[in-house]
Each structure stands twice: as C-alpha cells, then as structure tokens.
Amino acid sequence: MRLLFLGDVVGRAGRLAVLETLxxxxxxxxxxxxxxxxENSAGGFGISEAILNELLDAGADVVTTGNHVWDQREALVFIERYDRLLRPINFPSGTPGKGAGLFKAANGADVLVINAMGRVFMGDLDDPFRAVEDALAACPxxxxxxxxxxxxxAEATSEKEALGHFVDGRATAVVGTHTHVPTADHQILTGGTAYISDAGMCGDxxxxxxxxxxxxISRFLTKISSRRFAPSKGDATVCGVAIDVDDRSGLARAxxxxxxxxxLSQAEPDFWSEDA
Incomplete structure (x- = not known):
C-alpha cells in the first residue's frame, strides 16, 4: 500500500499549491x-466547509486538524456531517466530531486514521497516549x-518521539504536525513504525x-499585538511524507x-517509480 500525507495547509498560498499538486x-x-x-487552510486559522470539499475533491481521503480546528466557528456544525474530517481524539467528551475513523483505500485496504493532539506547551486536554491506546485496542x-x-x-519533539515509540510495531506510521517546519528525522522505528517529528507545512x-x-517580529520586539496574523502570499512549498506499507504486516517498509x-530544497520518494 502507498500512503501520502501532506502537512498543515496554511492560507491561500498553501491551499492553492496543494490543490494543484495533490x-x-x-x-x-x-x-x-x-x-x-x-487546520490552517482558511486564512491561516481553521477550515471551512468549502475548503474541506476542495481538499477532498483534489484527492484527500481524510482531512485531519489540531488546535485551530474550531477557529472557523462553522466547523462546530459541519464536522458532524463529514466522517472524513477528524479533530483530535483526546478533546473532551462531548466535543463535536470524532478523532479516529476506519476508511477504505483505493486498493480495498482498511486504514485506521487517528488524529491526536499533544499536551506539552499546548492545552489542557485528555491524555493522548491513553486515547490512542484505546483506539488501537478497538481496531488493532x-x-x-x-x-x-x-x-x-504537538509542539514538543519529546512528546512526539515518545508516542512514536509507544505505538511502535502497532501502527504503520506516526507523523508529527503543528510546528510547520519539516524535520530530517524520518525513519522506521525498531518495531516497523514509520516516524517523523514534523512533516512541515504546505505554505510560503x-x-x-x-x-x-x-x-x-513586532510582537517579539514589543510584546504588543498590533494586528491579526496574516498568511504569507508567496510561492508555497508542499511538504509531506510518503510511506510504503508492507501489505502482509501493515508496517512500514520505507x-x-x-x-x-x-x-526549500526539493525532495520526493525514490522508492516508487513514476510509471507504477
């Protein structure tokens, strides 16, 4: 099985790049x-229903989110209508939407997608480790x-690495998001789980x-907020990861x-031929 993941889509520049490239x-x-x-696809803050449908139409099977999921208040309502839009699984009980789902891949395989959110430097949420453990127990x-x-x-690399090792051998891949900067630590852990601390953003x-x-820069210099953050409008880099999955074990081969x-420097996987 061939899995693709694209990191946080930021604003119009990132969105248009993804819609063209995906x-x-x-x-x-x-x-x-x-x-x-x-989660940052609508003006850098949240996601709208129209943008969700654009991403799905462009080829996304599932859209994940994070701490900005409710920045567009309409998401509190429309998320209930879309099984393919996930919010973090460790949000409090009663939060709209769901944090995990079983989805059908193009090759007929069943893919469990779990969207979890860290707690270090983030928010006061339920334990992501126990939430992920429960999801894996329900659908191993x-x-x-x-x-x-x-x-x-998640923000903290330590928390991301710990979760990767926590589920090693029980998940195909753990991919970090949120920090918007692609890391160079992509690897297959000892138990066969693909891991990267952050896939990076799709943005300028x-x-x-x-x-x-x-x-x-002004906020760092003055500690004063003068206006709302606005997404940069220059040429975007589409960042993500490709994962080659062993169909027998469900673990990562590459x-x-x-x-x-x-x-950014350009990178693509070299383990899939273009004429496949």
Missing amino acids: PKLRARYAADFVIVNG LKTGADAVFIDFH FDSVLGMEKDEP VAPIRLGGR
Whole structure:
C-alpha cells in the first residue's frame, strides 16, 4: 500500500499549491490513500466547509486538524456531517466530531486514521497516549485495520518521539504536525513504525511559520499585538511524507519526505517509480 500525507495547509498560498499538486502526486505515485492536515487552510486559522470539499475533491481521503480546528466557528456544525474530517481524539467528551475513523483505500485496504493532539506547551486536554491506546485496542493493526496512521499534532519533539515509540510495531506510521517546519528525522522505528517529528507545512516559507513576517517580529520586539496574523502570499512549498506499507504486516517498509515548490530544497520518494 502507498500512503501520502501532506502537512498543515496554511492560507491561500498553501491551499492553492496543494490543490494543484495533490492530484498530480496521487496519479504519479499511484497512491492508495492520502491524508492532509487542513487546520490552517482558511486564512491561516481553521477550515471551512468549502475548503474541506476542495481538499477532498483534489484527492484527500481524510482531512485531519489540531488546535485551530474550531477557529472557523462553522466547523462546530459541519464536522458532524463529514466522517472524513477528524479533530483530535483526546478533546473532551462531548466535543463535536470524532478523532479516529476506519476508511477504505483505493486498493480495498482498511486504514485506521487517528488524529491526536499533544499536551506539552499546548492545552489542557485528555491524555493522548491513553486515547490512542484505546483506539488501537478497538481496531488493532492487521486484525481490525490493514494500516494505522496517526497524525500527532504537538509542539514538543519529546512528546512526539515518545508516542512514536509507544505505538511502535502497532501502527504503520506516526507523523508529527503543528510546528510547520519539516524535520530530517524520518525513519522506521525498531518495531516497523514509520516516524517523523514534523512533516512541515504546505505554505510560503518566506514567512514566520507561514505568516507574514512583520507582525510576529513586532510582537517579539514589543510584546504588543498590533494586528491579526496574516498568511504569507508567496510561492508555497508542499511538504509531506510518503510511506510504503508492507501489505502482509501493515508496517512500514520505507518512508521519505516530500518537498515540492517554493524555497526549500526539493525532495520526493525514490522508492516508487513514476510509471507504477
């Protein structure tokens, strides 16, 4: 099985880059399943119903989120109508939507997607480790799902690494999101789980985490907020990861970063031929 994941889509620049690039990527690599984190896709804050449908139409099978999921208040309502939009699984009981789901891939496989959120430097949430453990117990790899993908939306690298080792051998992949900066630690852990601390963002890197530079710099200098953050509008880099999955075990055989367009060095997986 071939899995693609694209990191936090930031603003119009990131959104347009994903809408243009994703259909080509899916076709070029014959991807069986695609996940996109869309929590910053609406003006840098949250996701709208219209944008969700654009991402799904472009080839995303599931859209994950994080701490900005409710920034567009309409999401509190429309999330109940879309099984393919997830919010963090460890949000308090009674929160609209769901944090995990079992989805059908193009090759017929069943993929469990779990969206979890960290607590270190983040918010006062339920324990993500126990929430993920419960989801894995309810739908274990190979007996309940052919693949298990976890989007761990967290600030601290230590928390992300700990979760990766916690589920090693029981999940296909743990991919970190939220910090918007792609890391170089993509690897397969000893038990067979693909891991990366952060997939990076789909947005303009001539920025501060995808936002126009002046206001963040001013806040660091003065500790005063003068205006709302605004997404940077330059050429975006589409960042993500590709994961090749062993169909027998459901574990990862290979993982590689994706960086296309914009300012960053370009990267694509070399383990899938373009004519596959």
